[in-house]
Amino acid sequence: MCVLVVVPTGAGAAPLPPVVAGCCGCHAVHGGDRALPLLAGRSASQIVAEMKAFRTGARPATVMGRIAKGFTPDEIAAIAAWYAGQR
Amino acid sequence: MREAGGTAANAKNRRQFLRNAVAAAATAAPWPLPLIAQGAPHVVIIGGGFAGASCARALRKDNAGVGVTLVERQHIYTAPPLCNGILGGLRTLADQQFGYGGIRAAGIRVVNAAATAVNPHARSVTLGSGDKLSYDRLVIAAGIELRFDAIAGYSEAVAEQLPHAWTSDGTQIMLLQRQIEAMEDGGLVAITAPANPARCPPAPYERASMIAYFLKRRKPRSKLVIIDAKDQFTMQALFQEAWNALYPGLIEWAPPSKGGDIASIDAAKKTINTDFDTYNFAVASVIPPQKAAAIAARAGVADRTGWCPVDPITFESLLQKNIHVIGDAALAGAMPKSAFAAAVEGELCASAIVALIAGKTPAGAKLLSNCYSLVGRDYAISDTGVFRPVAGQYVEVAGAGGVSPLDGPPALRAEEARFAHAWFRTATRETFG
Ligand SMILES: Cc1cc2nc3c(=O)[nH]c(=O)nc-3n(C[C@H](O)[C@H](O)[C@H](O)COP(=O)(O)OP(=O)(O)OC[C@H]3O[C@@H](n4cnc5c(N)ncnc54)[C@H](O)[C@@H]3O)c2cc1C
Numbered sequence: 001m002c003v004l005v006v007v008p009t010g011a012g013a014a015p016l017p018p019v020v021a022g023c024c025g026c027h028a029v030h031g032g033d034r035a036l037p038l039l040a041g042r043s044a045s046q047i048v049a050e051m052k053a054f055r056t057g058a059r060p061a062t063v064m065g066r067i068a069k070g071f072t073p074d075e076i077a078a079i080a081a082w083y084a085g086q087r
Numbered sequence: 088m089r090e091a092g093g094t095a096a097n098a099k100n101r102r103q104f105l106r107n108a109v110a111a112a113a114t115a116a117p118w119p120l121p122l123i124a125q126g127a128p129h130v131v132i133i134g135g136g137f138a139g140a141s142c143a144r145a146l147r148k149d150n151a152g153v154g155v156t157l158v159e160r161q162h163i164y165t166a167p168p169l170c171n172g173i174l175g176g177l178r179t180l181a182d183q184q185f186g187y188g189g190i191r192a193a194g195i196r197v198v199n200a201a202a203t204a205v206n207p208h209a210r211s212v213t214l215g216s217g218d219k220l221s222y223d224r225l226v227i228a229a230g231i232e233l234r235f236d237a238i239a240g241y242s243e244a245v246a247e248q249l250p251h252a253w254t255s256d257g258t259q260i261m262l263l264q265r266q267i268e269a270m271e272d273g274g275l276v277a278i279t280a281p282a283n284p285a286r287c288p289p290a291p292y293e294r295a296s297m298i299a300y301f302l303k304r305r306k307p308r309s310k311l312v313i314i315d316a317k318d319q320f321t322m323q324a325l326f327q328e329a330w331n332a333l334y335p336g337l338i339e340w341a342p343p344s345k346g347g348d349i350a351s352i353d354a355a356k357k358t359i360n361t362d363f364d365t366y367n368f369a370v371a372s373v374i375p376p377q378k379a380a381a382i383a384a385r386a387g388v389a390d391r392t393g394w395c396p397v398d399p400i401t402f403e404s405l406l407q408k409n410i411h412v413i414g415d416a417a418l419a420g421a422m423p424k425s426a427f428a429a430a431v432e433g434e435l436c437a438s439a440i441v442a443l444i445a446g447k448t449p450a451g452a453k454l455l456s457n458c459y460s461l462v463g464r465d466y467a468i469s470d471t472g473v474f475r476p477v478a479g480q481y482v483e484v485a486g487a488g489g490v491s492p493l494d495g496p497p498a499l500r501a502e503e504a505r506f507a508h509a510w511f512r513t514a515t516r517e518t519f520g
Pocket of ligand 1: 158286382429
């Protein structure tokens with residue numbers, strides 16, 4: 001189950017503002033379908049690089065190009081950090 | 088493609104299995120209900136589809152201090168996404184069906200009953216048995232109600248002959264499947280498509296595609312007509328490109344600008360009349376216009392459109408305090424009525440409820456929806472959107488989202504078909520466990 005990906009503020013106590021929900025619809029943390037890439041536990045820098053490649057079209061895709069264009073670099077960094085922290 | 092005998096035998100086994108499951112559920116000792124701590128905040132969720140089940144799970148995950156009761160009238164949920172694949176022989180009913188054992192195992196109290204009334208002042212939900220559940224916050228995730236009275240000659244009883252196959256009740260899609268299996272070659276299959284807003288706008292055209300896939304192989308002299316309430320439809324160019332390539336001459340699309348509006352249906356004579364035309368069908372799937380599920384109106388959260396306006400950050404009703412509405416029942420700006428969006432809304436609503444209970448201010452979120460339509464066996468197309476709340480409404484993020492490209496290579500269509508089935512397996516496992 002995907003929790004909302006949040007922008008890390010370092011505050012800790014207050015609820016962090018969620019930026020996106022929906023990635024886990026396809027990229028589940030545990031037990032997702034093998035046909036869909038597993039993101040949990042990959043390095044944040046690798047995820048950021050791939051999202052950038054989707055955004056620019058350098059990496060061809062079905063839906064990821066359309067999705068990557070919807071997020072700012074900060075949001076992509078937050079999503080990548082969240083997945084990198086999941087195991 | 089499966090043989091007719093195999094399909095029938097499987098259907099029979101499936102029915103037997105379901106009968107056993109229902110009998111077991113009715114006679115077994117009550118499932119040990121997770122205790123809800125005295126004084127702990129209690130959230131009741133009505134409806135265990137994509138929206139309600141994902142909200143329940145997220146509430147348990149985010150904060151074990153909140154008691155969650157999920158009220159669902161069916162023992163078995165038949166997931167509508169990709170169920171049209173059953174008509175093409177590409178999927179089975181078993182692929183679509185889920186019980187609630189996984190949700191219970193996650194520590195959620197599941198009550199298999201219909202919610203019949205809501206009292207927003209007493210903050211209680213009445214069940215079919217007469218029992219009452221009280222709540223601190225209520226989530227209505229009950230999906231849609233079909234407006235049977237919107238088409239002259241159609242009704243809930245007539246739907247037993249002319250299936251809508253538009254809800255999470257699996258008998259309807261299997262009825263339609265048996266009808267196309269049994270029809271004589273050379274007959275006409277009619278689909279009526281409703282105006283928007285409606286559940287999953289591309290799905291009537293996916294249904295036409297999957298029936299065409301079946302007809303082309305098994306009843307090649309048959310034809311299909313879509314009698315539409317709209318003069319244009321979502322992914323129209325992509326669907327029509329695919330139909331020309333895969334099923335040339337088989338599918339006719341009849342918008343109101345050509346044949347006029349649907350005037351009436353005669354189930355006995357097997358005709359659908361528009362203002363200008365009469366269609367004599369062998370099989371018809373009538374998809375009527377829709378509104379939020381009946382319990383939403385009873386709770387006072389539906390407006391004059393029949394849908395439920397909500398705050399986009401908390402999904403709390405704009406009409407009743409402490410009641411949230413998520414999934415297809417909600418009117419949430421540009422958010423589509425898809426299973427993908429319903430599940431995401433469930434998670435966002437859960438996080439907002441946890442914040443509200445803690446006396447904190449919930450934050451907004453960007454939401455994502457992605458919806459696949461099966462057009463052939465190795466051919467699917469998709470519609471994607473990224474949404475964010477602006478001034479009380481979800482709007483699409485400009486420059487993002489969109490649909491599959493026209494003129495795409497076969498390998499791309501095939502990859503989307505693989506992803507469609509893979510998404511379904513992932514999303515249903517995430518939701519139902
Ligand atoms: C043919 C078809 C194809 C589709 N394809 C796709 C697709 O490819 N991708 C996609 O994302 N979406 C698709 N959809 C849309 C998707 O099915 C819906 O958007 C989704 O099911 C909405 O989820 P929900 O939880 O809001 O409602 P539902 O799934 O309808 O769940 C509501 C639940 O509430 C229960 N309920 C209702 N009233 C009561 C009551 N009073 N008491 C107790 N329980 C109650 C019902 O039994 C039901 O289980 C498709 C839909 C159809 C019809």
